Amino acid sequence: MEQTKWPDSLWQATAAPLEIMPPLKSKTVCDVGIIGAGYTGLSTALHLAESDLKAVIVDKHQPGWGCSGRNGGQVNPNWKVLPQDIRKFYSEDEFERVIQVVNQTCDLVFDLVDRYAIECEAIRPGYVLGIVGRAGMSFIEKWSEQWQVVGADVVRLDKKTIEDLLGTDHYDGGMLDRRGGSVQPLSYARGLARACLKTGISIYGDSPAVSITRSNDGWLISCPQGEVSCRTVVIGTNGYTDRCWPGLTKTIVPVASLITSTTPLPDDVASQIIPNRNAVSESGGVPHYYRLDAENRMVFGGRGTITGKIGALDTRKLRQAAVKLFPGLKDAKWEYDWGGYVAMTTHHRPMLLKLEDNIFAGLGYNGRGVAMATMMGKQLAIQCKGERPDLTVDAPEKIPFHQFYPAGIAWRIIGGHVLDSFTRRI
Numbered sequence: 001m002e003q004t005k006w007p008d009s010l011w012q013a014t015a016a017p018l019e020i021m022p023p024l025k026s027k028t029v030c031d032v033g034i035i036g037a038g039y040t041g042l043s044t045a046l047h048l049a050e051s052d053l054k055a056v057i058v059d060k061h062q063p064g065w066g067c068s069g070r071n072g073g074q075v076n077p078n079w080k081v082l083p084q085d086i087r088k089f090y091s092e093d094e095f096e097r098v099i100q101v102v103n104q105t106c107d108l109v110f111d112l113v114d115r116y117a118i119e120c121e122a123i124r125p126g127y128v129l130g131i132v133g134r135a136g137m138s139f140i141e142k143w144s145e146q147w148q149v150v151g152a153d154v155v156r157l158d159k160k161t162i163e164d165l166l167g168t169d170h171y172d173g174g175m176l177d178r179r180g181g182s183v184q185p186l187s188y189a190r191g192l193a194r195a196c197l198k199t200g201i202s203i204y205g206d207s208p209a210v211s212i213t214r215s216n217d218g219w220l221i222s223c224p225q226g227e228v229s230c231r232t233v234v235i236g237t238n239g240y241t242d243r244c245w246p247g248l249t250k251t252i253v254p255v256a257s258l259i260t261s262t263t264p265l266p267d268d269v270a271s272q273i274i275p276n277r278n279a280v281s282e283s284g285g286v287p288h289y290y291r292l293d294a295e296n297r298m299v300f301g302g303r304g305t306i307t308g309k310i311g312a313l314d315t316r317k318l319r320q321a322a323v324k325l326f327p328g329l330k331d332a333k334w335e336y337d338w339g340g341y342v343a344m345t346t347h348h349r350p351m352l353l354k355l356e357d358n359i360f361a362g363l364g365y366n367g368r369g370v371a372m373a374t375m376m377g378k379q380l381a382i383q384c385k386g387e388r389p390d391l392t393v394d395a396p397e398k399i400p401f402h403q404f405y406p407a408g409i410a411w412r413i414i415g416g417h418v419l420d421s422f423t424r425r426i
């Protein structure tokens, strides 16, 4: 089996190493077989460790190799959807439970970091959303009001306040969510993996699940050199979902997101940018997300390739946008470029799916999975224990016209750039 190749990212260069997880080379028996060692799979296993159910994880690569080791590290508590629209999907009781779960996602991340003493540069100065244009401002007004009513710790920001918070006059206003923050994402994933190993959970790397078949009263996950025999299967493969379970790929659309990062900025430059070190993102056509890391490197990301693929990792536009926002970056040395695949859903909500008796999947975080995938793991663990999770358990639904999604992405990105040009966004 070929050994994992890691993306050449800032996170890979700076995360504390984790020993290489060996491939599965035998038949192992457990209660819950987990496919995917990102936040979803690792958090599921860690939350199962509190019960007497034995979990085993297999990953095609190594823990944190997927989005969990590539993301912007923004612990973002928010769903884009308005509560009034979320309400339409659920009964009143389900709505209350879902909203509570969303409101607790960030606490869960920072609690796990504390409980398992995960060294991952975790800070919690809040998450800021920057808005340009009248339409965006009126949306954020409605969004903030509705989320405040259901308990979110969010405040609207006027132009002056957001300018002081971020050190750029680009935005007309925005929103501060005090619950958010940031982590070094790969260190967080590896910390979860270390916590799993300490509680006796086995993790096998370079072990793709190639099929899931029935066996006796349970399921058999087959990897090239070994098998996991289990009662329940959890799939946590998100934007890297392959065909190991037929049809799962059709429930999401994988879209590339790219990041570029500088070397540590000189103090006189760093002191002018996001002085409280908030995690920041934008709303709009083709939005950016950014923050300074623990060593004052600018980490700047965005969606945007028209094909939806990572392609040649062309981050020139991202760097230009960063310099327009913060002219002090004009002499910055850009060091790393990398990308990964987020999993989008058409309804903008993540999904806990029941695929078959005792086969569940958690995926579709729409690019906001640091907090939500961690929470999804907790919810999947509750489901595996036979209890009722707070998130609803849905049947998988194929996205209509899924085969045309590359055209849909191109259309969305081109439309986004046009929208941005009208709202003087970068």
Ligand SMILES: Cc1cc2nc3c(=O)[nH]c(=O)nc-3n(C[C@H](O)[C@H](O)[C@H](O)COP(=O)(O)OP(=O)(O)OC[C@H]3O[C@@H](n4cnc5c(N)ncnc54)[C@H](O)[C@@H]3O)c2cc1C
Residues within 6 Å of the ligand: 035, 036, 037, 038, 039, 040, 041, 058, 059, 060, 061, 062, 063, 064, 065, 066, 067, 068, 069, 070, 071, 072, 073, 074, 075, 076, 207, 208, 209, 210, 236, 237, 238, 239, 240, 241, 242, 244, 257, 258, 259, 289, 301, 338, 339, 340, 341, 342, 362, 363, 365, 366, 367, 368, 369, 370, 371, 372, 373
């Ligand atoms: C560039 C980028 C920036 C982002 N920034 C942010 C951010 O700042 N904040 C935020 O909240 N979210 C962000 N996200 C999204 C977030 O990273 C994801 O939602 C989250 O990491 C999903 O975690 P996961 O465990 O579900 O999936 P992943 O971490 O992607 O893990 C899936 C795992 O499944 C494995 N796998 C796939 N198929 C198989 C198989 N057949 N057998 C075995 N293993 C398999 C893969 O090897 C992989 O390790 C970003 C994503 C990207 C790509």
